[in-house]
Amino acid sequence: MEGNVVRYSMLKKALIGRPLKTRELGEQKLGRLKALAILSSDALSSVAYGPEQVLLVLSTIGLIAFWYSVPIGIGVLVLLAALILSYRQIIYAYPHGGGAYIVSRDNLGENAGLIAGGSLLVDYILTVSVSVSAGTDAITSAFPQFHDHKVAIASALVVLITILNLRGVTESASVLAYPVYLFVLALLILISTGVWQILSGQAPTNVHTPVGTVVPGISLFLLLRAFSSGCSALTGVEAVSNAVPNFKEPAARNAVSTLVMMGFILAILFSGIMFLAYWLGITPKHEETVVSQMASEVFGRNFMYYIVQGTTALILVLAANTGFSAFPLLAVNLATDKYIPRMFLIRGDRLGYSNGIIILGIASILLIVAFRGETEQLIPLYAVGVFIPFTLSQTGMIVKWIREKPASWLYKMIVNLIGALICLTVVLIFFITKFAQVWSVLIFLPIIIYAFHKIKNHYEAVGEQLRIAPGKEEVLQWEGNVVIVPVAGITKVVENSLNYAKLTGDTVIAVYVAFDPESEKRMEEKWKEWKPDIRLVTLHSEYRSLTRPIARFIDLAMKKATESNHTVTVLIPQFITKKRWHDALHNQSSLLLRLYLIYQKNVIVTTVPYRLKK
Known part of the structure; x- marks a missing residue:
């Protein structure tokens, strides 16, 4: 058993690096340049497939309709400007992050917040799936012999990005910065070279239809559908507002600067790709992306072509990192409010929220396999999942400005009102023009909201059953041997275990593991008021481990007990849920501790169950 533990520990350290101390958290904060790489990669990478989605819709009419991509592109840029201005205000109003979920919850109510939060959770899974699938498409465009293996390639890439993120925010940002900025540089060279050739x-001047040409068969419905497809290029804009806590101080100002830089770069790249695709008469092909055709037309199949394709594939794959950055932070907010399992609150060895990272990676691979890596099938669902929270967050800010009326509130309200109206229009366009592809939103969102409420009801029921009313503690005087009771807080489970410990031991020691000085101080103060007759030992765990500090303390107790001919019993509190599915909502740290201790010599391990009734 110990050999397996050692091998696992060595493998873990080799993959994700040495554990970091909690006090090193400040070193994991991001500056603007690294944050731009890690948080804008999704938005910037979308220029590789956003314009293509517009052309795919227009191609149903024919090459003659491609001139409409110009006004559609201008419309997308107007929406981008509205979103940048709106989210700039959200960052300053909510500098602790949370984005659409927090804004909607605070201003529009619980269910509106859950709709926004649920949409974004699903959207971040789609972010990873779409980005990696699109990146795989870019790879197979350059190397067609790998086309039949794209699901396996995409899944392997998700695993690599998951491991990269488990290594920590700073390390993943350092890796991401190079391909992101290389991609921006490569596309700027492509656009500027193409414009120079024009x-x-x-x-060539005869391969595109002049702007204003009458197109038989064109309809408002088709144009709206093309516009909504182009709006997929704006996914990822909200990620900066969700990740404000990851920025170095002043966090809000750095986040806003990053947001504005991202918007400026995105506008240049999107408009450049749209214009060149129109002028060069690029037609979407199943086996080759629009950017690949454009680079081939401008450079030929030379060194620069492969540079463009290589950097495009890299950023499309690494754009998934936006999801890995934002998903865990959103999950923390939802878990703090008890809507999803509390395991999402736990920081891993590298100070990231590793459970959220791992769950996101697994869900993304399942989605890639289910859709066989076909990006086109995922993008409409992906985009509508973004614009629902966009609409709710803008509406929530309108309510906030009207209610609080701060300085310049009228201007701020107008900015958010414009953003809300445009986003609502896009959502309606999606449902009207692409209902066959996005109808599932109307099914899974209510299911997700229902699940959120069921989980919170469970946590509230557990809290009600475990909460101790002041002055109602049972005081039992029993005797026995040396008993160590690991405690996680002041609850009925702990009280039940302490009462049993008094029955079996004449020395009872409660042990609490704190991950930071603040929680250690709070626990000691509460304990003095609650159980002053029982000694509390607080252990500080710099690496957020429960088993290691408790094991060291037990070793020390064993030495002292051996000298005085006493035995040591570790009594582990454990509450038993009424329904089996409730087990997944709790960390089960007591089970892990028992599994560890049961293999230690000369330690008696006892579990005291406390059964929940609802």
Whole structure:
């Protein structure tokens, strides 16, 4: 058993690095340049498939309709400007992060917040799936012989990105910065070279339809559908507002600067790709992306072509990192409010919320396998999942400004009102024009909200059963041997275990493991008021481990007990849930501790169950 533990520990350290101390958390904060790489990769990478989605819709009419991509692109840029201004205000109003979930919850009510939070949780899973699938498409465009293996390639890439994120925010940002900025540079060279060829007369002038040409068969319905497809290029804009706590101080100002830089770069790249695709008469192909065709047309299949394709594939794959950055933080907010399992609150060895990272990776792989890596099938669902929270957050800010009326509140309200109206329009367009692809939102969102409420009801029921009313503690005087009771707080489970410990031991020691000085101080103060007759030992765990500090303390107690001919019993409190599915909502740290201690010599391990009734 110990050999397996050692091997696991060595493998874990090799994959994700040495554990970090809690006090090193400040070193994991991001500056603007690294944050731009890690949080804007999703938005910037979407220029590789956003324009293509517009052309795919227009291609149903024919090449003659491609000139409509120009006004559609302008419309998308107007929406981008509205979103940047709106989210700039959200960051300053909510500097502790949370984005659409917190804004909607605080201003529109619980269910509105849950709709926004649930949509974004699903959207971040789709972010990873879409980004990696699109990146795999770019790889197979350059190397067609791998086309039949794209699901396996995409799944392997998700595993690699998951491991990268488990290594910590700073390390993943350091890795991401290079491909993101190389991608931006490569596309800027592509766009500027293409524009130069147009201005110098080297580019063909007869392969595109002049703007304003009458197109038979065109309809408002089709144009709205093309516009909604182009809006997929705006996914990821909200990620900065969710991740404000990850920024170095002043966090809000750095987050806003990052948001504005991202918007400026995105506008240049999107408009450049849209214009070149129109001018060069690029037609979407199943086996080759629009960017690949454009690079081939501008550079030929030379070194620069492979640079563009390589950096495009890299950023499309690594754009999944936006989901890995935002999903765990959103999960923390929802878990803090007791809507999802509390395991999402636990920081891993590298100070990231590793449970959220792992769950996101697994869910994304399942989605890639289910959809066979077909990006086109995922993008409409992906985009509508973003614009629902967009709409709710903008509406929530309108309510906030009207209620609080701060300085310049009218201007702020108008900005959010414009953003809300445009986002609502996009949502309606999605449901009207792409209902066959997005109808599942109307099914899974209510299911998710129902699940959120069931989980919170469970946590509230547990809290009600475990909460101790002041002055109603049972005082029992029993005797026995040396008993060590690991405690996680002041609850009926702990009280029940302490009462039994008094029955079996004449020395009872409660042991509490604190991850930070604040929680250690709070526990000691509460304990003095609650159980002053029982000694509390607080252990500080710099690496957020429960078993290691308790094991060291038990070893020390064993030495002292051996000298005085006493035995040591470790009495582990354990509450038993009424329904089996409730077990997944709790960390089960007592089971892990028991599993560890049962293999230690000369330690008696006892579990005291406390059964919940609801």
